[in-house]
Amino acid sequence: MNIASPPPPTQADQSEYAFSDRDFARIAALANAKYGIYLQSSKKALVYSRLARRLRALNLSDFETYCDLLQQADSGGEEEHLLSALTTNVTHFFREKHHFDFLRNQLLPDLVARAKSGAAVRVWSSACSAGQEAYCIAAMVLDACAEAGTLDIRILATDIDPQIIVKAKQGIYPKDQQNAIPDQYRAIMIDTSKGDEAHFCMHKKLGNLISFGQLNLIADWPMRRPFDVIFCRNAAIYFDKNTQSRLWGRFADALTPEGHLMIGHSERLCGPAEQRFASVDITTYRKTDAPGIEMSSKGNEKP
Known part of the structure:
Protein backbone atom coordinates (compact mmCIF):
# COMPACT_ATOMS: atom_id res chain seq x y z
CA MET A 1 0.00 0.00 0.00
CA THR A 87 -3.95 4.50 -1.64
CA THR A 88 -1.97 3.77 -4.77
CA ASN A 89 -0.49 0.30 -5.07
CA VAL A 90 2.77 1.07 -6.81
CA THR A 91 5.14 -1.88 -6.92
CA HIS A 92 6.99 -4.15 -9.30
CA PHE A 93 8.70 -7.52 -9.35
CA PHE A 94 11.88 -7.84 -7.26
CA ARG A 95 11.57 -4.30 -5.94
CA GLU A 96 14.42 -3.49 -3.52
CA LYS A 97 16.43 -6.41 -4.83
CA HIS A 98 18.75 -6.56 -1.81
CA HIS A 99 15.95 -8.12 0.26
CA PHE A 100 15.51 -10.94 -2.21
CA ASP A 101 19.27 -11.48 -2.42
CA PHE A 102 19.38 -11.80 1.37
CA LEU A 103 16.42 -14.18 1.34
CA ARG A 104 18.04 -16.38 -1.33
CA ASN A 105 21.59 -16.40 0.01
CA GLN A 106 21.22 -16.11 3.78
CA LEU A 107 17.81 -17.47 4.74
CA LEU A 108 16.47 -19.98 2.24
CA PRO A 109 19.19 -22.64 2.63
CA ASP A 110 18.35 -23.06 6.31
CA LEU A 111 14.59 -22.68 5.82
CA VAL A 112 14.53 -25.30 3.05
CA ALA A 113 16.61 -27.69 5.16
CA ARG A 114 14.18 -27.26 8.04
CA ALA A 115 11.20 -27.87 5.76
CA LYS A 116 12.79 -31.05 4.39
CA SER A 117 13.21 -32.25 7.97
CA GLY A 118 9.47 -31.86 8.53
CA ALA A 119 9.31 -28.39 10.12
CA ALA A 120 6.84 -25.72 9.08
CA VAL A 121 8.18 -22.64 7.28
CA ARG A 122 6.10 -19.47 7.11
CA VAL A 123 6.73 -16.19 5.26
CA TRP A 124 4.41 -13.18 5.43
CA SER A 125 4.12 -10.53 2.73
CA SER A 126 2.14 -8.15 4.90
CA ALA A 127 1.50 -5.30 2.45
CA CYS A 128 1.49 -7.34 -0.74
CA SER A 129 -0.24 -4.83 -3.03
CA ALA A 130 -1.03 -6.51 -6.38
CA GLY A 131 0.93 -9.61 -5.39
CA GLN A 132 4.28 -9.16 -7.10
CA GLU A 133 6.22 -9.42 -3.83
CA ALA A 134 4.53 -12.68 -2.84
CA TYR A 135 5.04 -14.26 -6.27
CA CYS A 136 8.73 -13.29 -6.17
CA ILE A 137 9.11 -14.96 -2.79
CA ALA A 138 7.35 -18.09 -4.07
CA ALA A 139 9.61 -18.19 -7.13
CA MET A 140 12.73 -18.01 -4.98
CA VAL A 141 11.41 -20.79 -2.76
CA LEU A 142 10.73 -23.01 -5.79
CA ASP A 143 14.12 -22.19 -7.28
CA ALA A 144 15.79 -23.27 -4.03
CA CYS A 145 13.52 -26.31 -3.55
CA ALA A 146 11.66 -27.75 -6.54
CA GLU A 147 9.55 -29.95 -4.25
CA ALA A 148 8.45 -27.03 -2.05
CA GLY A 149 4.81 -27.70 -2.95
CA THR A 150 5.01 -31.06 -1.15
CA LEU A 151 6.54 -29.57 2.01
CA ASP A 152 5.03 -27.46 4.79
CA ILE A 153 6.09 -24.14 3.27
CA ARG A 154 3.47 -21.42 3.02
CA ILE A 155 3.49 -17.74 2.10
CA LEU A 156 0.79 -15.49 3.52
CA ALA A 157 0.11 -12.40 1.40
CA THR A 158 -2.17 -9.71 2.80
CA ASP A 159 -3.17 -6.17 1.98
CA ILE A 160 -5.69 -3.74 3.42
CA ASP A 161 -7.34 -3.07 0.04
CA PRO A 162 -9.83 -5.82 -0.92
CA GLN A 163 -9.86 -4.69 -4.55
CA ILE A 164 -6.11 -5.09 -4.92
CA ILE A 165 -6.23 -8.54 -3.28
CA VAL A 166 -8.60 -9.68 -6.05
CA LYS A 167 -5.98 -8.61 -8.61
CA ALA A 168 -3.21 -10.31 -6.65
CA LYS A 169 -5.07 -13.63 -6.66
CA GLN A 170 -5.53 -13.41 -10.42
CA GLY A 171 -1.79 -13.08 -10.99
CA ILE A 172 -2.18 -11.25 -14.31
CA TYR A 173 0.17 -8.35 -15.07
CA PRO A 174 0.91 -5.89 -17.89
CA LYS A 175 3.63 -7.08 -20.27
CA ASP A 176 5.87 -4.13 -19.43
CA GLN A 177 6.35 -5.49 -15.89
CA GLN A 178 7.93 -8.65 -17.27
CA ASN A 179 11.28 -6.92 -17.80
CA ALA A 180 11.77 -6.66 -14.01
CA ILE A 181 11.87 -10.45 -13.65
CA PRO A 182 15.45 -11.83 -13.86
CA ASP A 183 16.02 -14.43 -16.56
CA GLN A 184 16.69 -17.18 -14.01
CA TYR A 185 13.16 -16.88 -12.62
CA ARG A 186 11.12 -16.34 -15.78
CA ALA A 187 10.53 -20.03 -16.51
CA ILE A 188 9.40 -20.57 -12.92
CA MET A 189 7.14 -17.54 -12.79
CA ILE A 190 5.60 -16.99 -16.21
CA ASP A 191 2.98 -19.37 -17.60
CA THR A 192 3.56 -19.05 -21.34
CA SER A 193 0.38 -21.02 -22.10
CA LYS A 194 -1.70 -18.12 -20.80
CA GLY A 195 -1.81 -14.37 -21.24
CA ASP A 196 -2.15 -12.25 -24.37
CA GLU A 197 -0.29 -9.56 -26.27
CA ALA A 198 -0.70 -7.10 -23.39
CA HIS A 199 -0.56 -9.36 -20.30
CA PHE A 200 1.31 -12.30 -18.82
CA CYS A 201 0.25 -14.71 -16.06
CA MET A 202 1.87 -16.25 -13.03
CA HIS A 203 2.32 -20.03 -12.89
CA LYS A 204 -0.26 -21.88 -10.82
CA LYS A 205 2.56 -23.59 -8.90
CA LEU A 206 3.47 -20.22 -7.39
CA GLY A 207 -0.10 -19.54 -6.32
CA ASN A 208 -0.26 -22.97 -4.69
CA LEU A 209 2.30 -21.77 -2.14
CA ILE A 210 0.47 -18.51 -1.39
CA SER A 211 -2.63 -17.67 0.66
CA PHE A 212 -4.00 -14.24 -0.25
CA GLY A 213 -6.32 -12.31 2.04
CA GLN A 214 -7.41 -8.88 3.19
CA LEU A 215 -5.89 -7.69 6.45
CA ASN A 216 -5.72 -4.34 8.23
CA LEU A 217 -2.33 -4.07 9.92
CA ILE A 218 -3.65 -1.87 12.73
CA ALA A 219 -6.58 -4.22 13.51
CA ASP A 220 -6.59 -7.71 15.04
CA TRP A 221 -4.50 -10.42 13.37
CA PRO A 222 -6.11 -13.88 13.25
CA MET A 223 -2.84 -15.73 12.61
CA ARG A 224 -1.41 -17.79 15.46
CA ARG A 225 1.54 -19.58 13.89
CA PRO A 226 4.79 -17.56 14.06
CA PHE A 227 6.57 -16.44 10.90
CA ASP A 228 10.17 -17.03 9.91
CA VAL A 229 10.30 -13.97 7.65
CA ILE A 230 8.04 -10.91 7.45
CA PHE A 231 8.12 -8.42 4.60
CA CYS A 232 6.51 -5.03 5.38
CA ARG A 233 7.84 -2.56 2.86
CA ASN A 234 6.59 0.93 2.07
CA ALA A 235 3.45 0.72 4.19
CA ALA A 236 4.49 1.85 7.68
CA ILE A 237 5.86 5.11 6.30
CA TYR A 238 2.28 6.32 6.00
CA PHE A 239 1.54 5.72 9.71
CA ASP A 240 2.34 8.13 12.50
CA LYS A 241 5.22 7.30 14.85
CA ASN A 242 3.06 5.80 17.60
CA THR A 243 1.33 3.47 15.11
CA GLN A 244 4.69 2.50 13.61
CA SER A 245 6.08 1.73 17.06
CA ARG A 246 3.16 -0.56 17.87
CA LEU A 247 3.43 -2.27 14.48
CA TRP A 248 7.14 -3.06 14.83
CA GLY A 249 6.45 -4.54 18.26
CA ARG A 250 3.63 -6.69 16.92
CA PHE A 251 5.88 -7.94 14.13
CA ALA A 252 8.49 -8.90 16.72
CA ASP A 253 5.82 -10.84 18.61
CA ALA A 254 4.77 -12.59 15.39
CA LEU A 255 8.26 -13.77 14.45
CA THR A 256 10.00 -16.96 15.44
CA PRO A 257 13.14 -16.59 17.58
CA GLU A 258 15.77 -15.13 15.24
CA GLY A 259 13.12 -14.56 12.57
CA HIS A 260 13.71 -11.74 10.09
CA LEU A 261 11.86 -8.52 9.28
CA MET A 262 12.36 -6.60 6.02
CA ILE A 263 11.10 -3.02 5.74
CA GLY A 264 11.08 -0.29 3.09
CA HIS A 265 14.10 1.82 2.22
CA SER A 266 12.46 4.97 3.65
CA GLU A 267 11.35 3.29 6.89
CA ARG A 268 13.15 2.94 10.21
CA LEU A 269 12.40 0.94 13.34
CA CYS A 270 11.29 3.05 16.28
CA GLY A 271 10.05 2.62 19.83
CA PRO A 272 10.75 -0.34 22.14
CA ALA A 273 10.98 -2.73 19.16
CA GLU A 274 14.36 -1.23 18.26
CA GLN A 275 15.83 -3.17 21.17
CA ARG A 276 14.30 -6.41 19.93
CA PHE A 277 16.04 -6.47 16.56
CA ALA A 278 19.59 -6.44 15.23
CA SER A 279 20.39 -4.97 11.83
CA VAL A 280 21.86 -7.64 9.55
CA ASP A 281 21.62 -6.02 6.12
CA ILE A 282 20.03 -3.04 4.34
CA THR A 283 16.66 -2.48 6.11
CA THR A 284 16.78 -6.14 7.17
CA TYR A 285 16.56 -7.09 10.84
CA ARG A 286 16.88 -10.27 12.88
CA LYS A 287 14.80 -10.71 15.99
CA THR A 288 17.09 -11.08 18.99
CA ASP A 289 14.75 -11.52 21.96
CA ALA A 290 12.60 -14.40 23.16
CA PRO A 291 9.08 -14.77 21.70
CA GLY A 292 6.94 -11.86 22.86
CA ILE A 293 3.69 -13.82 22.82
CA GLU A 294 2.77 -17.47 22.74
CA MET A 295 1.55 -18.44 19.30
CA SER A 296 -0.39 -21.62 18.67
CA SER A 297 0.89 -24.08 16.11
CA LYS A 298 -2.69 -24.83 15.10
CA GLY A 299 -3.54 -21.42 13.68
CA ASN A 300 -4.88 -20.84 10.20
CA GLU A 301 -2.67 -18.47 8.23
CA LYS A 302 -5.52 -17.26 6.04
CA PRO A 303 -6.96 -13.98 7.30
Missing part, protein backbone atom coordinates in the same frame (compact mmCIF):
# COMPACT_ATOMS: atom_id res chain seq x y z
CA ASN A 2 1.44 3.32 -1.03
CA ILE A 3 0.07 6.84 -1.02
CA ALA A 4 1.43 8.64 -4.05
CA SER A 5 1.72 12.38 -4.50
CA PRO A 6 0.68 13.34 -8.03
CA PRO A 7 0.71 16.96 -9.18
CA PRO A 8 -1.87 18.98 -7.21
CA PRO A 9 -5.20 19.64 -8.91
CA THR A 10 -5.57 22.88 -10.79
CA GLN A 11 -7.65 25.65 -9.30
CA ALA A 12 -10.41 24.83 -11.79
CA ASP A 13 -10.42 21.23 -10.58
CA GLN A 14 -10.64 22.30 -6.94
CA SER A 15 -13.53 24.62 -7.64
CA GLU A 16 -15.81 21.79 -8.75
CA TYR A 17 -16.75 20.91 -5.16
CA ALA A 18 -16.60 22.78 -1.88
CA PHE A 19 -13.88 21.17 0.26
CA SER A 20 -13.34 22.90 3.59
CA ASP A 21 -10.62 22.29 6.16
CA ARG A 22 -13.32 20.68 8.31
CA ASP A 23 -14.18 18.24 5.51
CA PHE A 24 -10.51 17.32 5.17
CA ALA A 25 -10.17 16.88 8.93
CA ARG A 26 -13.15 14.51 9.01
CA ILE A 27 -11.72 12.39 6.21
CA ALA A 28 -8.25 12.41 7.75
CA ALA A 29 -9.64 11.35 11.14
CA LEU A 30 -11.56 8.44 9.59
CA ALA A 31 -8.57 7.30 7.51
CA ASN A 32 -6.37 7.36 10.60
CA ALA A 33 -8.81 5.65 12.97
CA LYS A 34 -9.81 2.87 10.59
CA TYR A 35 -6.70 2.29 8.49
CA GLY A 36 -3.84 3.97 10.35
CA ILE A 37 -3.23 6.33 7.41
CA TYR A 38 -1.78 9.65 8.57
CA LEU A 39 -2.83 12.48 6.26
CA GLN A 40 -1.00 15.74 6.88
CA SER A 41 -2.64 19.00 5.89
CA SER A 42 -0.26 19.19 2.93
CA LYS A 43 -2.19 16.26 1.43
CA LYS A 44 -5.44 18.21 1.15
CA ALA A 45 -5.08 18.78 -2.62
CA LEU A 46 -4.24 15.11 -3.13
CA VAL A 47 -7.28 14.00 -1.14
CA TYR A 48 -9.49 16.35 -3.17
CA SER A 49 -8.21 15.02 -6.49
CA ARG A 50 -8.63 11.39 -5.43
CA LEU A 51 -12.10 11.75 -3.94
CA ALA A 52 -13.69 14.15 -6.39
CA ARG A 53 -14.23 11.19 -8.71
CA ARG A 54 -16.16 9.44 -5.94
CA LEU A 55 -18.45 12.46 -5.58
CA ARG A 56 -19.08 12.35 -9.31
CA ALA A 57 -19.79 8.62 -9.23
CA LEU A 58 -22.23 9.06 -6.33
CA ASN A 59 -23.74 12.24 -7.81
CA LEU A 60 -23.04 14.21 -4.63
CA SER A 61 -22.91 17.99 -4.52
CA ASP A 62 -20.20 18.60 -1.92
CA PHE A 63 -17.68 16.98 0.41
CA GLU A 64 -19.76 17.62 3.50
CA THR A 65 -22.42 15.28 2.14
CA TYR A 66 -19.73 12.74 1.31
CA CYS A 67 -18.35 12.92 4.85
CA ASP A 68 -21.84 12.38 6.22
CA LEU A 69 -22.18 9.29 4.03
CA LEU A 70 -18.90 7.87 5.33
CA GLN A 71 -20.10 8.18 8.90
CA GLN A 72 -23.35 6.34 8.30
CA ALA A 73 -23.59 2.84 9.73
CA ASP A 74 -24.55 1.58 6.27
CA SER A 75 -22.44 3.57 3.81
CA GLY A 76 -22.81 1.01 1.05
CA GLY A 77 -19.16 0.00 1.30
CA GLU A 78 -17.98 3.54 0.66
CA GLU A 79 -15.18 3.21 3.23
CA GLU A 80 -13.55 0.63 0.95
CA HIS A 81 -13.84 3.02 -1.98
CA LEU A 82 -12.26 5.70 0.20
CA LEU A 83 -9.36 3.39 1.00
CA SER A 84 -8.81 2.49 -2.65
CA ALA A 85 -8.98 6.14 -3.65
CA LEU A 86 -6.45 7.29 -1.04
